[in-house]
Structure formats: C-alpha cells, structure tokens
Amino acid sequence: GQQVMQIPQYQHVQEGEDFTTYCNSSTTLSNIQWYKQRPGGHPVFLIQLVKSGEVKKQKRLTFQFGEAKKNSSLHITATQTTDVGTYFCAGRSSGSARQLTFGSGTQLTVLP
Amino acid sequence: EAQVTQNPRYLITVTGKKLTVTCSQNMNHEYMSWYRQDPGLGLRQIYYSMNVEVTDKGDVPEGYKVSRKEKRNFPLILESPSPNQTSLYFCASSFSGGELHTQYFGPGTRLTVL
Numbered sequence: 412g413q414q415v416m417q418i419p420q421y422q423h424v425q426e427g428e429d430f431t432t433y434c435n436s437s438t439t440l441s442n443i444q445w446y447k448q449r450p451g452g453h454p455v456f457l458i459q460l461v462k463s464g465e466v467k468k469q470k471r472l473t474f475q476f477g478e479a480k481k482n483s484s485l486h487i488t489a490t491q492t493t494d495v496g497t498y499f500c501a502g503r504s505s506g507s508a509r510q511l512t513f514g515s516g517t518q519l520t521v522l523p
Numbered sequence: 524e525a526q527v528t529q530n531p532r533y534l535i536t537v538t539g540k541k542l543t544v545t546c547s548q549n550m551n552h553e554y555m556s557w558y559r560q561d562p563g564l565g566l567r568q569i570y571y572s573m574n575v576e577v578t579d580k581g582d583v584p585e586g587y588k589v590s591r592k593e594k595r596n597f598p599l600i601l602e603s604p605s606p607n608q609t610s611l612y613f614c615a616s617s618f619s620g621g622e623l624h625t626q627y628f629g630p631g632t633r634l635t636v637l
Contacts, residue, residue, distance in 0.1 A: 417565070420563065444625060444626075452630075453613060453628040453629060453630050453631050454566065454613070454615075454626075454628045455628070456625040456626065456627070459625060499565060499566065501566075510568060510571070510581065510582075511556075511568070511626065512568075512582075513558075513565040513566040513567070514565055515563055515564055515565040516565050
C-alpha cells in the first residue's frame with residue numbers, strides 16, 4: 412500500500428532559526444496536504460498542494476510539491492515559539508481519491 | 524460554530540468491555556473518518572464513510588466497527604477492547620471524499636485499555 416515517509420521525526424531549533432520537514436511518498440500523489448498539531452491539540456489543516464512543482468507561501472511558511480508529485484516540503488523561516496507543534500503531511504494516491512495517508516510527523520521544538 | 528465533537532474525551536476501561544466513542548459534525552459533511560494516533564506512527568486511518576450507510580476499511584480496521592445511520596454521526600465501536608487499542612483517537616470530517624477537500628478534526632479521545 413501507499414506509504415508516506417516524513418523526516419526528521421524531531422527537530423529542536425533556536426528561536427529565529429529556520430526549519431524544514433520533508434515528505435516522500437512511495438507512489439505518485441494526486442495532492443498533498445499539511446497539518447499542524449499543537450501539543451495536546453488536534454490536527455489543523457494548513458494548506459493543500461495539487462500541481463506538480465507548486466509552491467505556496469503563508470507568511471513565514473513555504474510549502475513545495477515536487478515535480479514528480481512524490482515529495483513535498485514545509486519550510487519555516489525565522490521560527491517563533493508559536494510554531495511549536497507537530498507538522499504532518501498527508502497524501503492522496505493518484506489511484507485512490509478516498510484515502511489520505513499521513514506521514515509520521517515532525518515534532519518541532521523552538522527554544523527561546 | 525462549525526465543529527466536530529467527540530465523546531468521551533478520556534476513557535479508561537478494561538479488556539473485553541464493549542465501548543463506543545461518538546463523533547458528530549454540524550457542517551453537513553458527507554465524508555467522515557476515524558484515525559488513531561500513536562507515538563512515531565502518525566495518524567492511521569481506521570474506517571471511513573463516504574456517506575450515510577456507506578463505510579469502508581482504512582489501514583488498521585481490525586478490532587473496530589463503525590456505523591453511519593445519520594449524516595452527522597459516525598460512532599466508533601470497540602466490541603472487545605484490548606490493551607493494544609490504547610491510543611489517541613480522532614474523528615474527522617470533510618465536505619466530500621474527493622481530493623480537493625480538507626478534513627476537520629475533532630478534539631480527540633484518549634483511550635486506555637487495561
């Protein structure tokens with residue numbers, strides 16, 4: 412079945428440093444979504460990428476979808492303590508529009 | 524307020540004692556889904572429902588049952604819980620199961636099976 416690998420599993424950064432998390436899928440994806448889960452909270456949708464090579468920005472967050480639609484990244488510039496949480500990617504395989512497979516997540520700690 | 528609600532939020536039970544976790548959404552969403560979250564494994568889909576009376580297995584359906592008799596409700600049933608079902612459970616819903624629709628998650632239910 413479809414697998415979505417996400418790295419790193421943990422990342423500690425000093426406030427103001429940049430942060431990047433990467434997702435790789437074993438199959439071509441029709442789209443990929445990113446979610447953020449604060450400690451003790453539930454996943455909250457951030458963004459969706461659909462097109463090959465797509466790049467989207469939300470303030471300090473930059474999301475990319477690979478040309479082959481098998482990988483994606485989330486980059487945060489100049490992290491803040493409010494960025495703390497676990498970031499998940501979730502992809503839909505081209506062959507199965509109904510199932511969303513989540514990566515294992517990257518837990519971000521921002522040290523003040 | 525648009526939301527997905529789950530009850531109970533916390534539950535401690537014993538092996539073999541049947542339990543139900545309720546999930547309800549007020550957004551008139553067609554698609555609903557259950558996930559479990561375990562450390563290092565991310566979110567794994569248990570079951571999903573495309574619409575009323577339409578359900579299907581996700582990646583880890585063993586030991587779980589669901590039903591979708593009404594559009595707004597999607598209960599998760601553990602007929603005979605075992606300790607390996609100790610986990611954090613999330614219900615989610617979206618407008619449809621199509622690829623362009625995001626999922627809204629409930630607050631989670633932390634289940635411990637002794």
